[in-house]
Amino acid sequence: MPLVREHLWAVAPPDAGLRPDRPVPFARVAAHPLVMPTAGHALRSLIDAAAARAEVKLDVAVQTNSMRVQKRLVPAGHGWTILPDVGIAEDVAGGTLSAAPLSEPDVWRSIVLGMPRTGRTPPAVEVVARELTRQVRTAVHEGSWPAAQLHAQGAATEGE
Incomplete structure (x- = not known):
């Protein structure tokens, strides 16, 4: 059952000056070395597909499946990354x-x-599923997960 969908974000050191109100073209992100999840990771699959659509080649400098490590490597100068807003x-x-x-x-x-x-x-399991669904909907409605959009129950989204 689809719950939410959210944009992925370009993530860079503070001096790159990226701003939430100014979307960044994928090609600009691909021009930098990248700190990425390993091949086969769900985020990496989405990113690789987007790179193909944008017709750009990714310069993957470091691979790790730990979001925490990705977020530490970026300000340390190892490259930019791509992550969901909720994680950053x-x-x-x-x-x-x-x-x-x-x-x-x-x-x-x-x-x-x-x-x-x-x-x-x-x-x-039903109780946990209902509570998880309630918590997700509450987070979106109250604005604590601002980049997320609730899925219409059972609806599929093109390109996912």
């Missing part, structure tokens, strides 16, 4: 990173809740 909002607000939504093409990720389609779902 505090860093941008604190001035340790600068960031802007990707554009040309826009890059979105979806967060879904997987539930068994057959058989009986245990009541405890």
Whole structure:
């Protein structure tokens, strides 16, 4: 069940001057060395597909599947990265990173809740799923996850 979708963001050192109100073309991001997840990681697959659509080659300087490590390597001068806003909002607000939504093409990720389609779902699983869904919707409605958009239940999004 799709829950939310959100833009992926270009993330750079503070002196790069990226701003949330000024989307950054993918080609500009690709002009920098990049700190990226390894091939096969869901974010990397989205990023690689966007690079193909933008017809740019990525210069991957470092690969790590740890968002925390990615966020440390960027201000240390190892390159830029691409991450969801929810993972960098505090860093941008604190001035340790600068960031802007990707554009040309826009890059979105979806967060879904997987539930068994057959058989009986245990009541405890149903309770956790309802609470998780409620928490996600509350975070979006209250603005604590500002870059996320709620999915219409069961709707699929093109390009994801």
